[in-house]
Amino acid sequence: MVVKTEQRQDNPGGDATDAMHVAVGVVFNNEGQVLLSHRHAHLHQGDLWEFPGGKVEAGESVQTALVRELREELGIQIGRVSPLIRIPWNYGDRRVLLDVWEVDSWQGRPQGLEGQAIRWCDPAQLDARDFPAANHAIIRAIQLPDQYLITGAFRDESELLGKLADAFRRGVRLVQFRAKDLTVTRYAELARQVCEFSHERGTRCLLNDHPELLEETGADGIHLPAYRLPEYTRRPVSADHLFAVSTHDEHEIHHAAELGADFIVLSPVCATPDHPEVPPLGWGQFAALADVAPMPVYALGGVAGSDVALARRHGAQGVAAIRAYWEQKA
Structure with missing residues (x-):
């Protein structure tokens, strides 16, 4: 053969x-x-x-x-x-x-x-x-799957669940519920619904930050923003839950590893309209950083769902995205 x-x-x-x-x-x-x-x-x-x-x-x-x-x-x-x-x-x-x-x-x-x-x-x-x-x-x-959805903007609960349903029909099986403009109370209320909705469709759901809400929402884990990394010296969730971290450089990758992160997101790979002032890593630098990471790495920033194969050739687990997965229709 x-x-x-x-x-x-x-x-x-x-x-x-x-x-x-x-x-x-x-x-x-x-x-x-x-x-x-x-x-x-x-x-x-x-x-x-x-x-x-x-x-x-x-x-x-x-x-x-x-x-x-x-x-x-x-x-x-x-x-x-x-x-x-x-x-x-x-x-x-x-x-x-x-x-x-x-x-x-x-x-x-x-x-x-x-x-x-x-x-x-x-x-x-x-x-x-x-x-x-x-x-x-x-x-x-x-x-872990090769697609990681980070939720984007939504007007109300109905649109939130509708967009999730569209993404799940396209094959997304891992989602991070991100809603920075909500109060903690409202975020927890919606997180419970998002987790239940996701689980019913065979999809794991992570909270954006808020480890204190893990049990009450039934989430599968948390995703820690990079700016919160300095506050932690040990893993904030048990080994029974997923723990993900946003990273942008080698220092943050090593800190995530010290905390026992199950996977990381590394960004921005390419230029993005939301943060035009941030210089992109480019695929070469992404690959170099992914190579020092002792855990799976998702590529984020200016990448599309169609870039999964490209990302994997550069050492990624797959693609994480907001716009690419959130604004499509099934």
Whole structure:
């Protein structure tokens, strides 16, 4: 089987010269389950589950290493692969760079050829506590969609829910309820409705800020604005809820990582009419910053829903947008 590769844009931003470069494969079956491999107890980060893969040898491309490792470990021949995420991680005693790829097609019957246990698992059932810390971002990347809607302006409750319904019909499955002009009381009232409306349609809903409203609204998590980052020294929500952060530079990315953010939004990628005075990052700088982020990154600012593939080639999980998703009709 010839390996076909969807290219990831090379970028110079990740400083991983002293890290062990590891090729990792996220292998799916026809039921949408993902293949896991159990690390032997005597290994580094042993007795935990992981996504299969191994070290990229000197002079070897990551794709070649992935083909070799999955053949040696599992006895399968992989076909088409596409980039998912790159994760720089420091365990203290070891630095790694996980170069993670989705394996979209493969042949053979997976077996634990190195004596390791293997199993198939529904992505929604993956528990980060069963995995090495560097794998946590892989789990999030698998579980998160490639579109992230941030709500825009609305005249009333009816228009709010109508626009959400349109977005959900277009396939949006993650939404941030943002309404800066409302009082906290009114925001909480509408947030309860938005969360219920979203959940009924299989969509997760995050609050814009307001961690104190999490329980009463039934939200799936919060999205913290960048200007609030200096106020926090630890994660403001439990691991059972999503925690997202807006970022604009490397300092904010590192702060978000220290707080344990599940994903970040990085902006502005391109010029925007709302903030013409803010210089855009451009796709090159976006890719460089995404490469140092140990979590999934959404591209925001001057991007459209049709830019998902472009964003993913530059290291993004996908696209976050207000106007591009809010003003369309299904």
